Amino acid sequence: MLVCSECGAVMEDGSAAKVREFAGFVGEEGAYFDTAVCPRCRRDAVTEGAVCSRCGEWVPEREVEGGLCENCRKRAEEEFSELMSCSFTPQEREFLQELLDSCRLSIV
Numbered sequence: 749m750l751v752c753s754e755c756g757a758v759m760e761d762g763s764a765a766k767v768r769e770f771a772g773f774v775g776e777e778g779a780y781f782d783t784a785v786c787p788r789c790r791r792d793a794v795t796e797g798a799v800c801s802r803c804g805e806w807v808p809e810r811e812v813e814g815g816l817c818e819n820c821r822k823r824a825e826e827e828f829s830e831l832m833s834c835s836f837t838p839q840e841r842e843f844l845q846e847l848l849d850s851c852r853l854s855i856v
């Protein structure tokens with residue numbers, strides 16, 4: 749699947765719209781090349797897509813890290829901080845941070 753990194757449109761491989769651009773003259777003949785553009789916003793921002801393992805959205809491949817899209821990464825981080833601050837006192841959190849830093853505790 750392909751994804752437009754500008755407007756988020758998702759399209760089948762090979763179904764991006766094409767615009768023909770004039771590249772100059774080769775002898776008497778005009779030379780053209782086809783640029784893939786987004787069928788929705790017409791911008792030259794069509795890129796390989798990847799699915800986020802959490803929300804199932806198609807997003808540009810380069811925006812996916814560890815199988816998660818940017819929104820889901822942000823959400824996981826926020827939920828983790830919230831969980832930590834609701835469940836543990838500041839002293840406990842400091843203690844847990846030390847365990848994490850020294851690799852005596854793993855959350856994976």
Ligand SMILES: [Zn+2]
Nearest residue numbers: 752755786789
């Ligand atoms: Zn677009």
Ligand SMILES: [Zn+2]
Nearest residue numbers: 800803817820
């Ligand atoms: Zn996601």
